Amino acid sequence: DADVTQTPRNRITKTGKRIMLECSQTKGHDRMYWYRQDPGLGLQLIYYSFDVKDINKGEISDGYSVSRQAQAKFSLSLESAIPNQTALYFCATSEVGDTGELFFGEGSRLTVL
């Protein structure tokens, strides 16, 4: 089983719908992240959480919200999806420490029509 699991892996939805992407991890890491990747581009940080009671905005948080339900679970919500939120979304985890090395899930491909 994957250490970082994302669901759903693919989702097609319509403009205005609420969407939740879920992430769970078995690595025991305290830090979790949500990134967005657009075709031909690098990754942009949406939100990150250093522990259950900690939530921080990243570079592109507008239009998104998150919930850290437990150390192992971190979900990303799009309250009212719009077409330019069509992208590949990645959850990642990291240990506390100075290296910042990330462990990624397989991604959730979201298409907003």
Added chain:
Amino acid sequence: SQQGEEDPQALSIQEGENATMNCSYKTSINNLQWYRQNSGRGLVHLILIRSNEREKHSGRLRVTLDTSKKSSSLLITASRAADTASYFCATVPLTGFQKLVFGTGTRLLVSP
């Protein structure tokens, strides 16, 4: 905004050849990391080099870091078709929290 910028954006070589990718960044760093992404899949960490290191090896991978030029290179020796992927550099800033800032990636195609 993307701190790292990889060069070239795309690289096409034959199996057995070496592949070199470059990364430039803008601010002082704690470390620089290289990740690999197979098409549509999650990124996988390849190698990390700290700011006080100049060169590091891992199997067929060789990474160099020049902090004076704010640049790094990733060399893959004796490339295989299975090395076909996108490669991203990511930097961790010297101060502040350890948030990786990713470049835009180099797409490597290794033909049999």
